[in-house]
Amino acid sequence: MAKAERIEIIEKWCKGCEICVEFCPTGAIEMRDFKVAVKDLEKCTACMQCELRCPDFAIVIYKKDKE
Amino acid sequence: MSYDYAKYLRKGKLPHIWCAGCTYGIILKSLIRAIDGIGWAKDDIALVSGIGCASRLPGYVDFNTLHTTHGRSIGFATGVKLANPKLNVIALGGDGDMTAIGGNHFIHACRRNIDLTIFVFNNNIYGMTGAQYSPTTPKGAWATTSPYGMAENTFEITSLAIGSGASFVARTTAYHVAHCEKMMKEAFQHKGTSVVEIINACPTGFGRKNKFKTPASMLTWMKDSAVNIERAKNMSPEELVGKYTIGVLHKVDKPEYIETYDTTVGLKK
Ligand SMILES: Cc1ncc(C[n+]2csc(CCOP(=O)(O)OP(=O)(O)O)c2C)c(N)n1
Ligand code: SF4
Ligand code: SF4
Ligand code: SF4
Numbered sequence: 001m002a003k004a005e006r007i008e009i010i011e012k013w014c015k016g017c018e019i020c021v022e023f024c025p026t027g028a029i030e031m032r033d034f035k036v037a038v039k040d041l042e043k044c045t046a047c048m049q050c051e052l053r054c055p056d057f058a059i060v061i062y063k064k065d066k067e
Numbered sequence: 068m069s070y071d072y073a074k075y076l077r078k079g080k081l082p083h084i085w086c087a088g089c090t091y092g093i094i095l096k097s098l099i100r101a102i103d104g105i106g107w108a109k110d111d112i113a114l115v116s117g118i119g120c121a122s123r124l125p126g127y128v129d130f131n132t133l134h135t136t137h138g139r140s141i142g143f144a145t146g147v148k149l150a151n152p153k154l155n156v157i158a159l160g161g162d163g164d165m166t167a168i169g170g171n172h173f174i175h176a177c178r179r180n181i182d183l184t185i186f187v188f189n190n191n192i193y194g195m196t197g198a199q200y201s202p203t204t205p206k207g208a209w210a211t212t213s214p215y216g217m218a219e220n221t222f223e224i225t226s227l228a229i230g231s232g233a234s235f236v237a238r239t240t241a242y243h244v245a246h247c248e249k250m251m252k253e254a255f256q257h258k259g260t261s262v263v264e265i266i267n268a269c270p271t272g273f274g275r276k277n278k279f280k281t282p283a284s285m286l287t288w289m290k291d292s293a294v295n296i297e298r299a300k301n302m303s304p305e306e307l308v309g310k311y312t313i314g315v316l317h318k319v320d321k322p323e324y325i326e327t328y329d330t331t332v333g334l335k336k
Contacts, residue, residue, distance in 0.1 A: 012082070015087035017088030017282045018283055022286075051068075052093075052244045053286070055091065055092025055093045055095075055096075056082060
């Protein structure tokens with residue numbers, strides 16, 4: 001089950017470097033028209049690999065509240 | 068959200084000027100988390116840079132910031148620290164800024180052991196001016212000024228710092244985000260000259276012409292080349308070929324310059 005409630009992408013800051021997609025271990029995000037896009041939110045484990053290594057503050061993961 | 072950077076960023080300054088995949092943005096984030104982690108107030112920090120892509124960093128953060136002349140960040144930082152020793156003074160710059168044109172300031176700050184934190188953003192090239200080779204461009208690598216391959220030997224920045232007298236010397240990389248934050252914090256907390264070499268990637272100037280097709284492949288290069296200093300102790304020289312160590316490489320207690328100065332001239336007993 002998805003661990004992220006939402007993946008926010010700040011498109012105007014995303015420079016399309018693909019670092020987030022390369023280091024995402026689950027394939028939850030992909031490149032679309034030279035910007036990152038959510039491919040499958042269900043797959044996201046909220047591991048934060050993408051958010052920590054994005055040089056442009058352009059991807060933010062919102063974790064689901066613990067049930 | 069693992070961390071909210073907004074509190075430390077100057078409003079309206081993003082997107083920053085760095086190229087797609089330039090790892091300086093990753094360092095900016097590690098720096099903010101490190102400063103937040105040790106709890107320094109924004110007004111108690113002076114962040115000083117020279118000239119180059121790395122040196123654009125202070126423009127994005129809400130501290131006392133100084134963007135100075137090429138190679139002179141440490142000179143200005145020394146002045147700031149002497150005038151107001153209560154400030155936490157950080158000097159940063161690229162490998163060219165710090166070890167080519169600014170090399171003299173670098174070694175003499177280390178020699179004095181003045182209480183500064185110095186971050187050298189080593190991306191192996193002069194990024195800003197179009198990929199001329201720097202003192203850390205690896206042997207054989209392409210640069211606009213070494214079209215046949217770099218023929219010179221490189222500076223080993225951390226050895227240079229240790230040999231010059233810095234009392235805290237560490238190395239980390241842009242890839243190792245948590246480690247980078249930790250090395251920065253330890254450097255901040257050390258009294259005396261603290262030098263942290265941070266391995267960075269310039270995909271535009273260095274990567275493209277040196278067989279790195281993507282920015283991510285340069286981060287993978289860091290991941291594969293860096294060996295923690297503790298692990299390296301149990302590895303043979305053969306196993307360490309083509310690798311570099313990361314972690315605290317040198318840490319000693321020794322008199323700090325401003326304190327020594329004050330007692331020498333009689334300002335303090
Ligand atoms: C006195 C002086 N000489 C030369 C320059 C041109 N210049 C600007 S930045 C730079 C080198 C930048 O390389 P580095 O310090 O490694 O930083 P990077 O851009 O890679 O972050 C040079 C030579 C200058 N601005 N001032
Ligand atoms: S948080 Fe982890 S799993 Fe989710 S998109 Fe980012 S890298 Fe992929
Ligand atoms: S790492 Fe950041 S800038 Fe690069 S593609 Fe992903 S969101 Fe965009
Ligand atoms: S030229 Fe290199 S160092 Fe400068 S912003 Fe671009 S990638 Fe970064």
